[in-house]
Amino acid sequence: MYATDNDPENLLAQAIAFHGHYCPGLLIGYRAAVLGLRNLGVERATDEELVAIAETDACGVDAVQVVTGCTLGKGNLLLRDWGKQVFLFGRRSDGRMIRVALRHGAMAAEAEGALPEDERRRRVRERIEAMTDDELFDVRWVGVSLPEPARIFKSVRCSRCGEGVMEARVRLRDGEPVCLECYGPEYTRRLT
Structure with a gap:
């Protein structure tokens, strides 16, 4: 269904479909991911050969997933x-x-008056599309330790809520295993 080739237009269309709409934030993530892979000299990951780290939880992360395979x-x-x-x-x-x-x-909006939100986004998106990579991004090589490949951990039953939790996330309370949710001081199972 997603990203079986590395055609940029196809990847952008898939990112839009995955995200649900075409917005400036998605375009930023798309362009960042394409630029990153091009500089690394690699194509989309099929397994864990690449790592992506996002310093935002915004729209661009969806494009990063589609483009990089991370x-x-x-x-x-x-x-x-x-x-x-x-x-x-x-x-x-x-x-x-x-x-x-x-x-x-x-991504700063120009003095566009009281434009409707969809029109403002369209103009910002078009401005981003017209910018060069150098105008849009600061790019540099960094020395960061890559995380280890994903591991599968044993599941342990939380002594408080009874749900299974990854062993690496268990904490001990009074000598009994508890999940992080139950371990927290503000935990409650009641929804009000």
Whole structure:
């Protein structure tokens, strides 16, 4: 269904379909991912050979998943939500990693008056489409340790809620295994 080739137009169309609409944030993630892979000299990952780190939880992350093949489920997409339009892309084979950061002000709306939101987004998107990679992004090679490949952990039953939880996420309370949700001081199973 998704990304069986590396044709940029096909990948953009798939990113739009995956995300649900075409917005400036999705375009930023798409362009960052294409640029990152091009600089690394690699194509879309089929397994865990690439790693992507997103410093935002916004729209662009959806495009990064489609373009790079890095996903949360495979463990090669990491989310570090620092509220920045910054994406890092790395090769496991040699540890090389590139950081692609949106230049401050690149998405700034021009003085467009009281335009409807969809028109404002369209204009911002068109401006982003017209920008060169150098105008849009600050790109640099970085020395960041790549995370280890995903591991499968044993499931342990939480002594408080009874649900299964990954062993690596279990904490002990009074000598009994508890999930992180139950371990937290503000935990309640009641929804009000």
